[in-house]
Amino acid sequence: MNKITVIGLGAGNLEGLPLGIYRMLKQAQHLYIRTEKHPVVAELAVEGILYESFDEVYEAHDQFSDVYEEISKRLLELATKKGNITYAVPGHPLVAERTVQLLLAKGKERGIEIEIKGGQSFLEPVFSALKVDPVEGFSLLDATDLRDYHIQPKMHHLICQVYDAFVASDVKLTLMEVYPDDFPVTVVTAAGVAGQEKITTVPLYELDRLNEYSNLTIVYVPPTEEDQTLNRQFWRLREIVAILRSPEGCPWDREQTHQSIRKNLIEETYEVLETIDDNDPEALCEEMGDLLLQIMLHSQMAEEDGYFTVRDVIEDLNKKLIRRHPHVFGNSEAENAEEALQNWKDIKEKEKREKGKEVASLLDGVPRDLPALYKAYKYQKKAAEVGFDWDKLSDVLDKVKEELEELNEAQTLEHRREELGDLLFVIVNVARFMKIDPEEALALTNKKFYSRFSYIEEKLREAGKTFADTTLEEMESWWQEAKTKKKEGI
Structure with missing residues (x-):
């Protein structure tokens, strides 16, 4: 059976290599190393040990993932041709070494045995240099695939594969999603290598301004308890809401139920809409937080009653989004927004049937508590989808005239209320034919009236006057003046 023996070169120089590993390197007939940029390699050359490196592969690709794929592919081909080969990597073969993981995954299917031989990883000398005890909890992360959700601010983080300033810049931008710009981070290069070890602590915003990056560089991010960082974490929000609802929390929050704060959810939703209409991003951010609080409170109440948690809410939402976007996450296609929307509707109806939720009416899918104007709009759209609609806008405008006449002819309050409702309903139809959201149109007019x-x-x-001593003519004059100023952009 063909075989690749993987050897770890350790984190330091030749003196740090175990004698057995050194002998394997000396005796290897076909020795390949991932990179020459390691203290041991130069000393091996002095010892007369022959090898081939894959440094040129790094120059041929823009992505590290492509580099590792090609190196592993070449090694498997070499093992197929030559029988037994030796592959040497920095540190320990099973610590932050993607090529070895690829060999382990693909070697078996190619009939090639992958044997792992030890070597000191960079972890021990790094912890020693930093004087950090890993038992406190740490996370080892790859700089070339770093995401903000990998970061847990209360833990120690070691970020490896920080080869150069470009990678450091990506790391900096990702960390800035979690930490303040001036958060202290430490750059450790050549940990444990006598005469080469260097430790530099800088504020996060200066991380990519150093000149000491190499394949022996680690970025260390210490744990923190600072509110500025922790308050950006979702788990912290969940913790705060749970505290507010606890026996030691807020008396008002403890007393609330789903029903008692029901109206708050509606009010906060409308406050969000107001900031959107005002094109006020700062206020939108704040009001979105208030709306999120309502979701968190309802989720916390449900958790206390044993029904579900906010994690269940998130899981159900994620599954729904994936399920209802088969043109993104599956094999279906949607060439435009209309097709995508139709996909969503078809899947939604299928889900209802599978759950046994057959509706008595097509209109039952419209939420009961929508504002009346918007509810009318939704009803009309539903009916129009199955052909219950006017043919053209002029027909709807004729209906407006008819309903207006009927309103004029109504004699009793009850009859007038009914005819006014009919008139409003058909006005909504006019908006729908014109592809105008009636709720938005009326909101715009309300804003204009307020101004x-x-x-x-x-x-x-x-003028030092009140409404009581002002004539309608004066007020109308100012009203027209306000219109003029608006048109002139004053």
Whole structure:
């Protein structure tokens, strides 16, 4: 059976190599090393040990993942041709060594045995240099595949594979998603190598400004208890809400139920919509937080009752998003937004049938508690989907005239209320034919009315007058003045 023997070169120089590993290197007939950029390699050359490196592969690819794929592919081909080969890597073969993992995954299917021989990893000398006890909890991360969700601020983090300033820059930007810009981080290069070890602590924003990066560089991020960092974590929000609901928490929060804060959810939703209409990102951020709090409170109450947790909420949402976007996560296709929306609707209806939730009416899918105007709009869209609709806009406008006449003819309050509702309903149909959201249109008019009426109030204050001693003609004049100023952009 063909075989690749993988040897770890350790984290230091030749003196740190076990005697058995040194002898294997000396006796290897076909020795390949991942990179020459390691203290041991130069000393091996002095000892007369022959080898071939894969450094040129790094120059041929832009992505490290492609480098590791090619190196592992070449090694498997060499083992197929030559029978037994030796492959030497920095540190320990099973610590932060992607090529070895690829060999282990692919060797068996190629009929090639992968034998791992030890070597000191960089972890021990790094912990020694930093004087950190790993039992406190640490995470070893790859700089070339670092994501902000990998970071746990209360743990020690060692980030390896920081080969150069470009990789360091990517690491910096990712860490800035979690930590303040001036958070102290430590760069350790050649840990445990006599005469070469270097330790530098810098604020995070300066991480990519150093000149000491090499394949022997590690970035260390210490644990923190600072609120500025922890308050950006989702688990911290969940912890705070749980504390508020606990016996030691807030008396008001403890007393609330799903029903008692039901109205808060609606109010916070409308406050979010207001910031969107005002095009105010800062206020939107704050109001989105208030809305999220309502979700967290309801989830916490459900957890206390043993029904579900916020993790279940997130899991169900993720599964739904994946399930209802087969054109993104599956094999279906959607050439445009309309096809994507139709995919969503078809899957949603299928899910309802599978759950046994057959609806008595097509309109039952519209939420009961929508505002009346928007509910009318949704009803009309549902009916139009199955062909219950006017053919053209002029027909709808004729219906508006008809309903207006019927309103004029109504004599009793009850009859007028009914006819006014009919008129409003058909006005919503006009909006739908014009592809205008009636809720948004009315919200815009409300905002316009507020602005112009406020202008009248401002003029009253300037004149030292009140509404009681002001004529309608004066107010109308100021109203028209407000319209003019708006048109002129004043």
